[in-house]
Amino acid sequence: MPLGVVLRRLPGVTRWASHSWKAVAVLPGAGSADWQELRREGEAVEYHAATLLLELHGAETEAYLHGLSAAEPAIYVVMRECPGDQPLEVVLVTASPYEAQDYTDSGEEIVEKVPMPAGLMAWVQGFVTDFHQDEAFVKRKRDKTRTDLTQDGIGDPRIATAADIYASPARQRRRVH
Incomplete structure (x- = not known):
């Protein structure tokens, strides 16, 4: 689904x-845009900065469920600073909090969290309903082989007897001439 990203510029x-930027909204189904001014209130200006595709993947349904169960479900907007007329490049929009976390590591x-509109929430929930499969918990089984019965690999071959393991090195006396 195409999502338009709205960025707000406020005075520094x-x-x-000189300015601060914040992602404030997404526009589901938006057409293409390249920093189109939407609204101006005093020194605050909102731009439709870019439109990117929100792609949902069947393997990520657990992450989408986690995001939908949050107090305020969100879309995450990933941006990079760039030189030129536009100070930010919008790189990605995602509904996965796990993927957003991966981008914060570098x-x-x-990465900005933007409230998810109700219609988009329903669309993501429908996708999760169609494709989510609970993974059964499988308890790991221990190997029954007893490893304490053999003594292979113990010690250093340079140590002659077991009593030598804890012995301190002999003191050598230096002769002063």
């Missing part, structure tokens, strides 16, 4: 940052 709070991408 410190003298080192520290190069900016």
Whole structure:
């Protein structure tokens, strides 16, 4: 499903940052856009920065369920800073909190959590209903082989007797000339 990403530019709070950017909304079914201005209120400006495809995968349904069960289900927007006219490049939109977490590990991408609209929530839930399969818990079984009955591999071949293992090295006396 195509998702438009809305970014808001606000004036900077410190003298080192002239502006701050935040992903504030997604637009399900949006057409293509390239930093189209949507709204301006004083110094705050909202842009339809980009439209990307939200792809759902059958192997990720557990992650989607986890995201849908959150207090506020969200879409995660992954962005990178870039030089040029547009300060951010929108790289990815995902409904998987696990995938979003993977992008935060490198520290190069900016990951923002945006509230998931109700219609999109229903679409993701429908996908999960159709494709999710619970994995049965399989308890690991121990190997019955007893490894304590043999003494192979014990010690260093340079140690002659077992009593030598704990013996301290002999002191050597130096002669002073």
